[in-house]
Amino acid sequence: MINKLSFLESKKALLVNFTGSSYHWGCYGTSMEIYHSLLEKNYYVETVGVGVTHGISPSAEQLSDFDDQGFYNRFSEQNRSLIQSLYQSDVVVVNGEGTLHRLSKGSINLLYLMYICKKYLNKKVHLINFSCFPNGDATMPVGNTTIYPIVLKYMDKIAPRDHISNEILFTNGVKTAQSFDCLPRFLARYGEENSHAPTGNILVTGGVSFQDNRYELMVDFINHFLKKNVRVKFLLGAHFSTAQEDVILQKKLKENPNLANLEVVQAQSMRQWIDEFKSASFLFSARFHHSIAALSIGTPFRYFSSNTPKISAILETIGENVNEFYLADNETDKLIDAAEECLYGSASIKSKKRLKTMISMADENFIGL
Structure with a gap:
């Protein structure tokens, strides 16, 4: 529980793919637990909702777009407010949840955001509270789905919430730390466990x-x-x-x-x-x-x-x-x-x-x- 907050250190965390306002209350609980925990770490928190990350345009349409300076310039021009929020953050905390599977627009957008945080903005990036199934199942990434380990190996922290996601990424050269979903922490915070x-x-x-x-x-x-x-x-x-x-x-x-x-x-x-x-x-x-x-x-x-x-x-x-x-x-x-x-x-x-x-x-x- 939060006993005393301090903002004297003036640290800002940008919480990306925040699900507190959409889908169902379980998503709210796990996102709010991340929010609470960042406050306890003495960050002030800005959020970027899951609707924003899924709806970003333009989206990368091919792997080469991830390293294309021209594409980044167009992306930055069309998403100035988002780029400014990323730039002004001390750490970017990405709540992956169930977004990272297959090559949907949402997953590509989230991967690209994480990648430009490292490549262009030199930000500390933690990807937490997530599952990762590049092909939609327990198989290893192949072809275009290799974009997952290509991007994620550059992140500062990778904390998959299940052992299959952990194995997929670790086997493909990504340093991981096994975690779990944050909803049980939220429920226990309010005495609702068991x-x-x-x-x-x-x-x-x-x-x-x-x-x-x-x-x-x-x-x-x-x-x-x-x-x-x-x-x-x-x-x-x-x-x-x-x-x-x-x-x-x-x-x-x-x-x-x-x-x-x-x-x-x-x-x-x-x-x-x-x-x-x-x-x-x-x-x-x-x-x-x-x-x-x-x-x-x-x-x-x-x-x-x-x-x-x-x-x-x-x-x-x-x-x-x-x-x-x-x-x-x-x-x-x-x-x-x-x-x-x-x-x-x-x-x-x-x-x-x-x-x-x-x-x-x-x-x-x-x-x-």
Whole structure:
């Protein structure tokens, strides 16, 4: 916790790819933990939101653009305010989260920003709290995706939050320090760790990757429990700009006549979001931070894989048995059985040992700042 702040040293940290205002409250929690921790390090903090980093123009379209002086000149001209913020910072802290995968515009923009901080602006750059899957899976970078190790080997600190990302980068010559996601630290900061107190309802959420067969499974799952008069809630909510794929999914679910009693919870605050995990007897999700919240609070859960192996990777990183939580796309009966066991047995997965491991590993994000 913050006891006393001092700005006498006048250090400025620019927190890039800040997710506190968008997507869902889990992103808010992990970004705000980074913000808090930088204040505790006596930095004053300016943020650059994830919407800015993903929307930057121009974007590098080929590897040669990274070292092209003309491209940098055009980029600087069109992004003067951003370049000024980078230039005026003592350290650039990049909250990578789930941005760095494949060759999307967001990932290319973030890689380019980090690269010009070193090449042109001579800044100290720490990339923390992130997963990295250059090809979208656990394979090593090849061809154009080699831009990942090419760029990241120049950074001052690289702290991947899962062991697969760590191995991919380390194997390709990047010096790394294994860390973890910052959400457990945030929850513990406010005494919400291991706070599970189930009340007999089921919580469901969407995810980045939700094909038709997953939709049908979710319909069958929700319908099974609604017919038994079990409360089922679909969780939405962010400080701003809620994840649109979740909004679309819940609308589609509500249009199903069998799911008329499905409750939609639009969490208006981090407090309300946390309370939904605390009270749920079971969580079913395809969301990364929802899985970490469940691990931190103690909510039993099962998950679909996301758009990268990041959920399985964080479970493996802290020594959890992935098979206890993972759900294949056709395992409706397995999902129902798991939920019923928790509903009628008042189950919880609270663990002081797990929490200590997650927080201790997450501390690595801030070493050297």
